[in-house]
Amino acid sequence: MPVGNEEDLTAQITKIKDRIPASEEITLLADFFSVLGDGTRVKIVSALRHGELCVSHLAEVVGLSDSAVSHQLRLMRYNNVVKSRREGKYIYYSLADEHVIDIYDVVKAHINEDNA
């Protein structure tokens, strides 16, 4: 490790360690990012970006079985990324709130900049 004032160094590291969020918050953060860390789920978010869709339409849009999409939606619902409402036989899914849209848009802008 870098040498220097030994006491300061240990103190600094402790300070940084203390600034790291508690493990429950770390888990929440990682879980949220994880939910969007999959191509299928990114597609679902993108498909819902401009309005709600029922499961079978979502499945058609993302090119997977209803079942596969339903499994993913369950995870996304559990993690507050999407919400649903039933209308008769159909269950319409939409993005949970504006944050999701904001985050999606910011990251999209970010990766497109990186390519430049």
Next chain:
Amino acid sequence: MPVGNEEDLTAQITKIKDRIPASEEITLLADFFSVLGDGTRVKIVSALRHGELCVSHLAEVVGLSDSAVSHQLRLMRYNNVVKSRREGKYIYYSLADEHVIDIYDVVKAHINEDNA
């Protein structure tokens, strides 16, 4: 599927399908989110949130072996989340750019709101 004007429906779905980014972009998006979708890597981002650190210090801060941290840093570097500079024996890592900080902060705010 919901019945209605059949032609409009198919047309609408096609339109939504067309708005979904190309698969390369989907992959970039999912990969970026994936990088932050892990507790260890969230801790690393959080530790670097206020300045650079060398590998061994990072390891101490996040409570893992140098090797484990180095493996994660490789992935994070590859995905433009962190950057590094060598200074003698040491390699100092820092967040790649302001976007990473912004995204981290926005998501942190989001999950803390959800708990309310």
Next chain:
DNA sequence: TAATCAATTGAATACTTGCTCAAATGTATG
């Protein structure tokens, strides 16, 4: 109420991922 369609669920499986350990590579310094 029987038949039908939408959505969910659970088990199985192939695939991915994070960590550890041991060995290798860089870099400095005695």
Next chain:
DNA sequence: CATACATTTGAGCAAGTATTCAATTGATTA
């Protein structure tokens, strides 16, 4: 130049994950 320290690398393993398939639940309608 040999030793020590920082970091990286690769193989291996245990745990997690995404999809499929078959069966089930929920809701409409003929």
